[in-house]
Amino acid sequence: MQSLRDLLQEAQKNGVAIGHFNISDLVLLKAVFAGAQELKLPVLVGLSEGEREFVGVRQIAALVKSLREEFDYPIFLNADHTHSLAKGVEAAKAGFDSIVFDLSALPFEENIRQTKQAVEALKAINPSMLVEGEIGDIGTGSEIHDHAPDLKKGLSTPAEAKQFVDGTGVDILAPAVGNMHGMLMSMVEGETKKHLDIERIGAIKKAAGVFMTLHGGSGTDDGDLHKAIAGGINIVHVNTELRVAWRHGLEQGLAKHPEEVVPYKILPPAVDAVKEVVLSRLRVFNGGRHFAQGV
Ligand SMILES: [Zn+2]
Numbered sequence: 001m002q003s004l005r006d007l008l009q010e011a012q013k014n015g016v017a018i019g020h021f022n023i024s025d026l027v028l029l030k031a032v033f034a035g036a037q038e039l040k041l042p043v044l045v046g047l048s049e050g051e052r053e054f055v056g057v058r059q060i061a062a063l064v065k066s067l068r069e070e071f072d073y074p075i076f077l078n079a080d081h082t083h084s085l086a087k088g089v090e091a092a093k094a095g096f097d098s099i100v101f102d103l104s105a106l107p108f109e110e111n112i113r114q115t116k117q118a119v120e121a122l123k124a125i126n127p128s129m130l131v132e133g134e135i136g137d138i139g140t141g142s143e144i145h146d147h148a149p150d151l152k153k154g155l156s157t158p159a160e161a162k163q164f165v166d167g168t169g170v171d172i173l174a175p176a177v178g179n180m181h182g183m184l185m186s187m188v189e190g191e192t193k194k195h196l197d198i199e200r201i202g203a204i205k206k207a208a209g210v211f212m213t214l215h216g217g218s219g220t221d222d223g224d225l226h227k228a229i230a231g232g233i234n235i236v237h238v239n240t241e242l243r244v245a246w247r248h249g250l251e252q253g254l255a256k257h258p259e260e261v262v263p264y265k266i267l268p269p270a271v272d273a274v275k276e277v278v279l280s281r282l283r284v285f286n287g288g289r290h291f292a293q294g295v
Helices: 004-014 026-039 049-055 057-070 085-094 108-125 158-168 198-208 222-230 240-256 268-285
Strands: 018-022 043-047 075-082 098-101 130-134 172-174 211-214 235-238
Touching: 004 018, 004 130, 018 026, 018 075, 018 240, 018 268, 026 043, 026 057, 026 240, 026 268, 043 049, 049 057, 049 075, 049 085, 057 075, 057 085, 075 085, 085 098, 085 108, 098 108, 108 130, 108 158, 130 158, 158 172, 158 198, 198 211, 198 222, 222 235, 222 268, 235 240, 235 268, 240 268
Parallel strands: 018 043, 018 235, 043 075, 075 098, 098 130, 130 172, 172 211, 211 235
Antiparallel strands: none
């Protein structure tokens, strides 16, 4: 089977991006896997520190490995937003394929110093693990926010991106390019969309020359996503949209069966609702082509 690095290379060549979907239970994992399988596309599932704490680090690694092996399928596991080397080492030892090592809240030089240390330590455990570093400020929390943060102050520059990549040896860079974590209620309702700084994405790609991830993909304008991917984004993260669908699906399942207590009879609408989001996002990341990469 192709490695995650090979698949990123292929996605870059084809002008498409790999979808990264956050999960924190079996409903979400089932839905993401079913959506990817239906379109025959490789997929990344990610868990932040909080999500990992809920599911279990070794437990989710075993689940994803079982899907990969039983279905001979390119599903990969990412340790999303990891803020300490100890948590990174835990994920590397459990067999995660990649990690988002996020010290973007620290001063820039300190972020470089500690990310470099993490790259070395994690690759000593698993040389093929891909390490992503974060620069700039895109806010925290994949949830529904009352106010939009001021993104302008935290935007990344091409010079910073180059300095960071050269100084750390990361495989993947996550810059701040107008994206933000979470959604506003107006985005959940579809009245407004996030927009990206497309020019900045192209300039950062040229300067940094590594794979790039777009965080906070939920609620982003489809056209902007196409342009961002054409400009050098290789992975797009979606979390909040899935969480909203999960909740709506769960509410539907409960409303449909008010007396039911059997989880596997209540939960299917939640799986379906999340899967619909996964399908529609994967289509956008693949330029509307359903089988662009063909597993
Ligand atoms: Zn993120």
